[in-house]
Amino acid sequence: xxxxxxxxxxxxxxxxxxxxxxxxxxxxxxxxxxxxxxxxxxxxxxxxxxxxxxxxxxxxxxxxxxxxxxxxxxxxxxxxxxxxxxxxxxxxxxxxxxxxxxxxxxxxxxxxxxxxxxxxxxxxxxxxxxxxxxxxxxxxxxxxxxxxxxxxxxxxxxxxxxxxxxxxxxxxxxxxxxxxxxxxxxxxxxxxxxxxxxxxxxxxxxxxxxxxxxxxxxxxxxxxxxxxxxxxxxxxxxxxxxxxxxxxxxxxxxxxxxxxxxxxxxxxxxxxxxxxxxxxxxxxxxxxxxxxxxxxxxxxxxxxxxxxxxxxxxxxxxxxxxxxxxxxxxxxxxxxxxxxxxxxxxxxxxxxxxxxxxxxxxxxxxxxxxxxxxxxxxxxxxxxxxxxxxxxxxxxxxxxxxxxxxxxxxxxxxxxxxxxxxxxxxxxxxxxxxxxxxxxx
Numbered sequence: 001x002x003x004x005x006x007x008x009x010x011x012x013x014x015x016x017x018x019x020x021x022x023x024x025x026x027x028x029x030x031x032x033x034x035x036x037x038x039x040x041x042x043x044x045x046x047x048x049x050x051x052x053x054x055x056x057x058x059x060x061x062x063x064x065x066x067x068x069x070x071x072x073x074x075x076x077x078x079x080x081x082x083x084x085x086x087x088x089x090x091x092x093x094x095x096x097x098x099x100x101x102x103x104x105x106x107x108x109x110x111x112x113x114x115x116x117x118x119x120x121x122x123x124x125x126x127x128x129x130x131x132x133x134x135x136x137x138x139x140x141x142x143x144x145x146x147x148x149x150x151x152x153x154x155x156x157x158x159x160x161x162x163x164x165x166x167x168x169x170x171x172x173x174x175x176x177x178x179x180x181x182x183x184x185x186x187x188x189x190x191x192x193x194x195x196x197x198x199x200x201x202x203x204x205x206x207x208x209x210x211x212x213x214x215x216x217x218x219x220x221x222x223x224x225x226x227x228x229x230x231x232x233x234x235x236x237x238x239x240x241x242x243x244x245x246x247x248x249x250x251x252x253x254x255x256x257x258x259x260x261x262x263x264x265x266x267x268x269x270x271x272x273x274x275x276x277x278x279x280x281x282x283x284x285x286x287x288x289x290x291x292x293x294x295x296x297x298x299x300x301x302x303x304x305x306x307x308x309x310x311x312x313x314x315x316x317x318x319x320x321x322x323x324x325x326x327x328x329x330x331x332x333x334x335x336x337x338x339x340x341x342x343x344x345x346x347x348x349x350x351x352x353x354x355x356x357x358x359x360x361x362x363x364x365x366x367x368x369x370x371x372x373x374x375x376x377x378x379x380x381x382x383x384x385x386x387x388x389x390x391x392x393x394x395x396x397x398x399x400x401x402x403x404x405x406x407x408x409x410x411x412x413x414x415x416x417x418x419x420x421x422x423x424x425x426x427x428x429x430x431x432x433x434x435x436x437x438x439x440x441x
Contacts, residue, residue, distance in 0.1 A: 049193045053205045053214035056198055057181050060164070067196055070187060072158035072166025075103050075122070075140070078369045082286040084152045088117060088159070088167065089140075098147030098405050103155070105138045112165045122159055147403045149410060153370040170194070202327070209438065220436040221327055232438050239435040240285055240367070243278040244328065246335065246428040247361045251388040254320060254359050261318075262425040264306035266296040268342045269335055274431040280418045281365075281373055281429070288371035288411050290418040296425075303342045319345040323355045324362040331430070332362050354386075361386065364433060371414045374398045377421065389426040 054064065075089040089103040109117035118137040126132070131143040144151065164172040169189055176184040187194045197214055199205040202222060208214050209226075217226075219239075226232050248255045248262055255262055271277050282289050307315065320339065324332035329350060336346040355361060363386070368376075375381050378398050379390035397417040404410040422429075 047191050047193070049195065050216060051195045051197070051214045052216045052218055053197050053199060053208055054218055055200070055202050055205050055220075057200055058198060059180060060175065060177075060182055063182060063185070067185065067187075068158045068160075068166075069168070070170040070194075071164060071168045071172055072160050073168060074157050074159055075105075075155040076152050078153060078156045080285055082153075082283060082288070082369050082371065084156065087156065088122070089155075092152060094151075094405060096147075098149055098151070098403060099144045101142045101144070101151055103140045103142075105140070107138070109167055111161055111167055112171045113161070115161075117167060121161060123161075124155070124159065149402055149405050150370040150372040153372075156369070215440050217436075217438040220438060221433060223436040223438065226438045231441055233441050235437040235439070236434050237437075238276040238432045240276075240283055240432050242364055242366055243281070243432055244274070244331065244362065244364050244430045245278070245281075246322070246430065247363065247386040248425075248427060249359050249361070249388055250390065250426050252359050254318065258310075259424060260306045260309050262428075263296070264303040264342065265320075265339060265344065266425050266428045267299045267306070268303035268344075269338045269428065269430070270298045271296075271430050272298065273334065274331065275434055276432045278429040278431055280422055281367070281376060281427075282371050282414065282418060283367045283369075286371055287407070288414040290415040293418050293422040296422075296428075300338075300342050307343060315343060319347065320359050321347050321349055322360045322362060323349045323351050323358045325352060325364075326350055328362050328364070335362070371410075372398075372402060373414075373417065374402060377426075387426040391420075391424060391426075393420055394424075 054067075056064065058064065073087040075087050075092075076084045077087040079085050086106070088105060088109060090106045092101060092103040094101050105117065105119060105122075111117060111121065115121060119134040119140045120137065122140060124130070124132065124142075129145065133141040133143070135141060142151070148154075158166060158168075160166050164175065166172075170187040171189070172185060173188045173193075174184075174186040175182060182198060184195060184197045187196070197208065199208060202220060205214075205217060205220075206226075209217055223234055223236070227234055246265075248265075250256060279293055279295060280290065284291075310318075322332055322336055329348070332348045336348050339346045354363070375384040377385060377387075377389055377394055379385070379395055382388075394417065397413055397420070401410055401413040401417065404413060
């Protein structure tokens, strides 16, 4: 055995000695070839790969809006003011007082697979709620059971052919699944590539960044510990597409018919400590936003006056339980401290799911792009009306807002809606959360 080993060692040494120059230059060539392939060629081609991490668990059919809008568009798109603009459709009209909508498609559009965009290649699945007709290859007609002025905004959701084939600048080149959920999706343009990876929690997303699995973290609520690192670029921006609010259960014994207590709790919170305040459920960028609503500026004296109207007996039995998700625990503790200061006993409970039975629930809510707030506040919407709110005046305004096709008249309806809703205070609107992006320098 030893003789065989010595033989091979002498053979290898003799080979290396005889071809040492060839081996040396081969190693140098290989090294620079690697550098060229890894760094120089992408620069020469202008190509760039960006690895981005996001929090969330998504199925293929419900990927984040900001991701799918890169790949495709809807018949319409919505601008920064919430107004509906042409997308795949160039124009549209309504008949039968908003129950029938006719959309004309733009000419010359093609799907990523090269097929021409025609009406029959567009598939909206409304599960029997809407009847869809195709009079010709450039026209789609939607027939609704009930009038809906916000219908064009619903069609802003990007649409795809099978396999996430869209019409946008970016194409889906690969989708990796973990069970039923998307683990990673790769988008490609003519020159660049973006790889989005999804993680169930912010902690797992941050760990992925530390391990080098992603280079950019988007939409973080808590930037620590990266805010202390000198090796990252930290970008912060108030997210006007979301708000943090405390939803008061208006059917509970504590808050039902107790407008004075709801208003008192609103006044007692110092809402400016968290940044940009929220004054209602409609985005401040929206064409229908009302800046002249009751603002509930921090006023603990006014809060105490309202509470005193309830009487000592009512106050002695009052003990509010505030349910909150873990990410908002610090905010909830501050709110509880403000409530205790005006004499309201408060207990904070942490829950990772929306509670079935509660008195007060703090949550982060996505703002609807259209001012239609029917799902959130109409008394018939038991699954989405978080506050269990019921008010005939609000119901009527929401119903009228869905039927009114004239934008100016519709705006007046939603201005009134916001004014009366804030006066009644079924929920306490706090602030727009700051969204953080972390990038490697």
